[in-house]
Amino acid sequence: MNKELIKQLYANGFNAREISEELNVNKAAVNKCIQRNFKDLKPIHLKNRKQLKFYENEVRKITKYESKQHMSDKTFILKNRSLYETKKDGDIVLKKDIDCVIPWDVPRRLVNEFKSC
Structure with missing residues (x-):
């Protein structure tokens, strides 16, 4: 398990479940690694998580809008x-x-x- 990669993904706003799916490792192991090693990154994680969720929400809204504009x-x-x-x-x-x-x-x-x- 690569701690530096987990640190980078966690700082970018990904949660433990998303990181475990990305790296194909156990979610509990990723969660424990974050708790032990990256407590100091929590404010950065929360800020980036908020931006990531906002971006995903905007993409979802745009996709839904464009899919409703199609006429067969x-x-x-x-x-x-x-x-x-x-x-x-x-x-x-x-x-x-x-x-x-x-x-x-x-x-x-x-x-x-x-x-x-």
């Missing part, structure tokens, strides 16, 4: 029916005679999932 192709086509026409086999495709410029991320076709093979 089917939903987009159903919301913008004026851009599309339905073929005889049930496929929905983008109209050819549109006067406006279409961005690259607009879906071009939606295949009918219920048509016979």
Whole structure:
């Protein structure tokens, strides 16, 4: 068990469970090592732990926000029916005679999932 590495991770804000998972050692051993050797680092650990948790919380919020912003192709086509026409086999495709410029991320076709093979 590398005490210097445990010291560095503890000072960076990681707790005993996270350090033990990172180093693949027993949690109790890491906890005892921290208690015996690094009591003086507790204020630094708490400050960095607070910053680490704030950072993780912000990343979680941003990820959740961005995941809710995604719209599937089917939903987009159903919301913008004026851009599309339905073929005889049930496929929905983008109209050819549109006067406006279409961005690259607009879906071009939606295949009918219920048509016979």
